[in-house]
Amino acid sequence: xxxxxxxxxxxxxxxxxxxxxxxxxxxxxxxxxxxxxxxxxxxxxxxxxxxxxxxxxxxxxxxxxxxxxxxxxxxxxxxxxxxxxxxxxxxxxxxxxxxxxxxxxxxxxxxxxxxxxxxxxxxxxxxxxxxxxxxxxxxxxxxxxxxxxxxxxxxxxxxxxxxxxxxxxxxxxxxxxxxxxxxxxxxxxxxx
Numbered sequence: 001x002x003x004x005x006x007x008x009x010x011x012x013x014x015x016x017x018x019x020x021x022x023x024x025x026x027x028x029x030x031x032x033x034x035x036x037x038x039x040x041x042x043x044x045x046x047x048x049x050x051x052x053x054x055x056x057x058x059x060x061x062x063x064x065x066x067x068x069x070x071x072x073x074x075x076x077x078x079x080x081x082x083x084x085x086x087x088x089x090x091x092x093x094x095x096x097x098x099x100x101x102x103x104x105x106x107x108x109x110x111x112x113x114x115x116x117x118x119x120x121x122x123x124x125x126x127x128x129x130x131x132x133x134x135x136x137x138x139x140x141x142x143x144x145x146x147x148x149x150x151x152x153x154x155x156x157x158x159x160x161x162x163x164x165x166x167x168x169x170x171x172x173x174x175x176x177x178x179x180x181x182x183x184x185x186x187x188x189x190x191x192x
Contacts, residue, residue: 053116126153
């Protein structure tokens, strides 16, 4: 049976520099005495495995702590938070696990992300859907022209200075409850 939606891919067990990522994740979790992580969207616990795929979802690093369950780590000299999204919330096929932008209504879709590995940037900030996502966190003025995009997904997770109020911040990384509304079974449609 063919699915029209692009299917999720699983990171293979090849020699692609994945061992460094695997060891980083496993040692960070060991230091925090965790063998499970919780999905940032649905909050369901997930086991972490010692081989790829490490988790039934994807890890990512964010400069902001989206949840108390996110683990603070040092990555390339920066304080970041190791965060996870489960496979069911990433693929967006379940109508009971949708999150949509509270400003433009566009559904967030992580189906093109690789399962079982880690992204070194905030995956929610990397794909701004509307102008509210590219505004300064302090003065709320646009930092980019609405059609302009940064060169790399990771650029959206870096600290930038607002040209209007001179505030230095990771302006494109917004709290999930500020940007998204979610629909989960038996819950109110809002991210807590």
